[in-house]
Amino acid sequence: MxxxxxxxxxxxxxxxxxxxxxxxxxxxxxxxxxxxxxxxxxxxxxxxxxxxxxxxxxxxxxxxxxxxxxxxxxxxxxxxxRFPVYHDFLHTLEEGGLTYPCFCTRREIRTEVANAPRAPHGPDGALYPGTCKHLDPMIAKDRIAAGQVHAIRLHMDRAAHMTGPLTFTDLDRGIITVVPESCGDIVLARKDVPTSYHLSVTVDDAFQQISCVTRGEDLLHATHIHRVLQTLLGFPTPVYRHHRLLxxxxxxxxxxxxxxxxxxxxxxxxxxxxxxxxxxxxxxx
The missing domain is CATH 3.40.50.620 (HUPs)
Known part of the structure; x- marks a missing residue:
């Protein structure tokens, strides 16, 4: 701690x-x-x-x-x-080249995943297939200027390269190795919600100096994401207890x-x- x-x-x-x-x-x-x-x-x-x-x-x-x-x-x-606070940290990630705009609708993502026999999957199901990851930056900029609805995603490959190998400690399970590729390019913000669970929780746990994060074991995989964000944003790493679900x-x-x-x-x-x-x-x- x-x-x-x-x-x-x-x-x-x-x-x-x-x-x-x-x-x-x-x-x-x-x-x-x-x-x-x-x-x-x-x-x-x-x-x-x-x-x-x-x-x-x-x-x-x-x-x-x-x-x-x-x-x-x-x-x-x-x-x-605290939306302005989350926006500032999102901007930090954007300035570091660690995000990209995604114009895909949920339906389009489901269709692409269904049509891809080897679509990437994580513990919680199919991952975003990366459709917009390699979109030309000027084209993306024009689409944003035109008012096209989009989300902001974390470029997980770049993030993992920047952080290097990571681990976290679960007091009941021991030391766990972070597997960034199992998380995919998660959403950090949307038009209707200018932050995400992952970003806001990571920021607030650091702000409130939470030294031990307790939550259900269904969120164990989310901790992999939070460890990546903690490192990218320069936050300390708490210990964890992922308790059983009632x-x-x-x-x-x-x-x-x-x-x-x-x-x-x-x-x-x-x-x-x-x-x-x-x-x-x-x-x-």
């Missing part, structure tokens, strides 16, 4: 729905990790998707977490307040889109914070 003044963890939900048991597990896990390190538990609101995130859901997050007995220092960092009675992970039972509903049904701790597992390992 070199480069950090003190120990800190964070829980960073998106206010696009009510918290469920999976969120409770993640929050308690992070808070207990902070206690184990003698550090601080921080709350961050990841609300870059302005179309889906609401103030009502944000207030419900505060209410649910306080009901669970969790506390955190104020002020709470809200990512929607599953429902059908063996599926709790998710907002599946209308998982919310903490608010459980509270109204008479459940106590102690009941919730028992439901998610007291040891949170």
């Amino acid at each position: 070199d480069g950090f003044i003190s120990a800190a963890t964070r829980f960073a939900p998106s206010p696009s729905g009510f918290l469920h048991l999976g969120h409770a597990y993640g929050a308690l896990f992070s808070a207990r990790q902070a206690t184990a390190m003698g550090g601080t538990f921080l709350l961050r609101i990841e609300d870059i998707d302005l179309a889906r995130c609401t103030q009502a859901y944000e207030q419900a997050i505060y209410e649910d977490l306080r009901w669970l007995g969790l506390t955190w220092p104020d002020p709470v960092l809200r990512q929607s307040d 599953l429902d009675s059908q063996g599926r992970r709790y998710a907002k889109r599946d209308k998982a039972i919310t903490l608010q509903a459980l509270r109204k049904a008479g459940k106590t914070p102690q009941d919730i701790c028992q439901m998610v597992g007291e040891d949170t390992k």
